[in-house]
Amino acid sequence: MQSKTIPAMLLASGMVSGVALADQSNNATKPHVRFNYEQVDNVNIFYREVGRKDSPTILMLHGYAASSFMWRDVIDALAADYHVIALDLPAFGFTESPAREDYEYTFANLANTVDKFIKQKGLNSFAIAVHDYGAPVGWRLALKxxxxxxxxxxxxxxxxxxxxxxxxxxxKKYWQNPSSENRAALSDFPTAASIKWQYVEGVPDLTKVSPDGYTLEGLHVSKPGMADIQLDLLLDYKSNVEQYPQYQAYFRQYQPPLLAVWGKHDPFFSPEGAQAWKRDIPKAEIHFFDTGHFALETHHSEIIAVIKDFLQRHVK
Structure with a gap:
């Protein structure tokens, strides 16, 4: 007797519904995320990639303290319709980064490295999705x-x-006077405890915050030499603020379609920063959510729906 496939046998016995088989079929055809490395000078960049390369590209840039892992739900939701690349910036995630004396840990240099990555990957056009530190890297890429x-x-x-x-x-006190005393006063910033605080601060329902993100980043920041690198980047963040007028001029001149999805209880970036885009891009779309700095950790379903609608209207 000819054997049946397992799904066919289950269907014949009434054990599997049509919906379940449909879900199984969809999962079978869904693109799989690929995990890879790209050598860019002395940085070996780890990145996640999914989707057809002839589809519109979305480049995702995470912030502190995170990695490309923060975009996991968005990547999965966009996989069928877009070519998505989410990378780990130097000094973050799984990217193999040089020692402090062998790489200039500034936002300008991070942007130069990512710009070379873009060229090596042959990306001729792309939307950018940014968070926290990823934003000034993204703004520099847009200027370039x-x-x-x-x-x-x-x-x-x-x-x-x-x-x-x-x-x-x-x-800001550290920016104004980068003395050893002011640097030491921020020694708790690159610690596992501080990172967890950033994930949970301003979140009304802590049961929605998975421990995976802050635990992984806490382990990473605890590696030898990493605290000093993070304090170097924190000091250099001043350069991003100094360049805000240049970024705003870019927004005014080029009027890129812009979507801001904002955790309104963020202890670092307040809602006024999102609303300010309306001055330079009147058609900017601004959405606020009842959460903190890592809005995707608690409101990924709602935010993904907004992102998909935005991309369908603006990215062909």
Missing amino acids: NPGKVTAIISQNGNAYEEGLADGWGPI
């Missing part, structure tokens, strides 16, 4: 490649001084 950026999605990625919330107080 204004004709390549098709749209911008910002999840608590700032470009206006109005958006700098009270959490920046001690850091």
